[in-house]
Amino acid sequence: MTSEFVIETEGLTKEFKGFRAVNNVGLQVRRGTIHALIGPNGAGKTTCFNLITKFLQPTTGRILYNGRDITAAKPHDVARMGLVRSFQISAVFPHLTVLENVRVALQRPLGTSFHFWRPEGSVEVLNDRAMELLEQVGVDAYADLQAVELPYGRKRALEIATTLALDPEMLLLDEPMAGMGREDIRRIADLIRRVAKNRTVLMVEHNLSVVADLSDRITVLARGEILAEGSYAEVSSNPAVVEAYMGTGHG
């Protein structure tokens, strides 16, 4: 549990019918840091993410979590180990209430999730804890609303509250700012900084100002391979990185 890196991948490769989406990636995420994964479209960022969270199975390579090989683990298993992800499209449960969204994440440790004969009241003991989490991200006023009714930025905040409910050791955020307005971006960035205090974060993000602002370390992917790694200053002055971005029409 004390290894320097929370996540390490070795020779991580994923092929889709002959196309190498991720090629021989050796990623190391240091404990307690915010690590960003950036790169032009189609660079393999999300595939990488899906591999680490076990939503995809790598073609070859190994994934270590706290030094432990999780290459063969199931996605729900890695979630239980404390490796919890978010999704590109905000992943709330739209027709559950905001409170229920968080509560369903808190519910699993009760060990009664299979009990179809037990009244729902038995999970209501978690309401207070759920409200605390909602308060932390500023959506407690909406607790009784269906999640689908929340504005987009609030949905993302709810998603983070749900993730925090698992008290994860490591958060994997897939484009947390995608489709957000300026106000929301500021709020969610603050939130990420706050929740990252005792945790490790790996995030995929397109918004470079957010990346510059939040991350301790950046890995640039291009065509499925690691192109550069370092601090924002190092990475942004790297000619290969500039070319990769310019070459595909992104700035």
Added chain:
Amino acid sequence: MTNRSILAASGRTSSGRTASGRPASGRNVELIVFAVLVAGLTVAPLMVYPILLMKVLCFALFACAFNLLIGYGGLLSFGHAMFFGFAAYVSGYTIKAWGFPTELGILAGAAVAAVLGLVAGSIAIRRQGIYFAMVTLALAQMVFFFCLQAPFTGGEDGIQAIPRRPIFGVIDISRDIVLFYVVLAIFAAGFLIIWRTIHSPFGQVLKAIRENEARAISLGYAVDRFKLMAFVLSATLSGLAGATKAVVFQLASLTDVTWQMSGEVVLMTLVGGMGTVFGPIVGAAVIVVMQNTFTGFGEWVLVAQGCIFVLTVLLFRRGIVGEIVALAQRRRGEEDAAPPPVAEPADKQPPSDRGGVRASAAAGPSEASAPVSS
């Protein structure tokens, strides 16, 4: 939903909300409605032919069981007739050939349906969406041909003249009116099991899986086990309904295992309101009464059914009960909108601001342009 109603709704929640107050009261309302329904049914035989009522109750239980799977688990089975019809054969055979008491015969039907559900479910849940539906249909067709060929089912004739032995040796069900109350009790028990399941810790996770399966996995839930459990529960209660129907009509026949029967239960659930507690009961009543009324018109029943189905899909997407519930919610929303809404200014930012500071031109998720759907 418009921005205005969001603000109104948030105003509602920030004024006098109790963390657990409202969901609990919703559950109580459901129980009260059910109590009224059962009370009404106890006097219904004074006005309605008991056999028709029993038929409605059997199909209502079948549809409620089906609704547990599709309405709360998001799983569309197109083969539920295999549980309904096969359980009818099992209860018919055990009662007639093995001399089982009626109550044991019905339980045997439900138990066999549970086992069949475990087998069919284990195979079907490996696939999603339309493939799931196709796998259940294929399995149901296999059960159909088995029932057609197997010696104990009586082939085209079915199992006829299933005796109505006294329940627990004392309740004489040879009279329809007595049997009606037995069927009502079975229906009520089945309904309450489903209701309890919906409002249980299990039900919460099941709904979460229906809403967003990937997210449920990322929260650490082994979703396949939950889906399988829901499938088995649904199959068991469908079996209970089919087994009871065999006792009522003293007949178990191929009709109940055909794919048309699987389709009918989908229709009942959709017409009544998928994912609502009472919808399937209403849907079953509408379809059964209609079939009964139009029996004189032969095949025209099917045309009428088809029209109802098309109308439901086009005009009442939420089904009869679903539309009523939605209407009531809108009403309540308008009443609560009266006090001045409380909202934070951050929510009101214009859509044009969205994506303004993004460094890359990558297309955001479609939700970005429509932050609030429904």
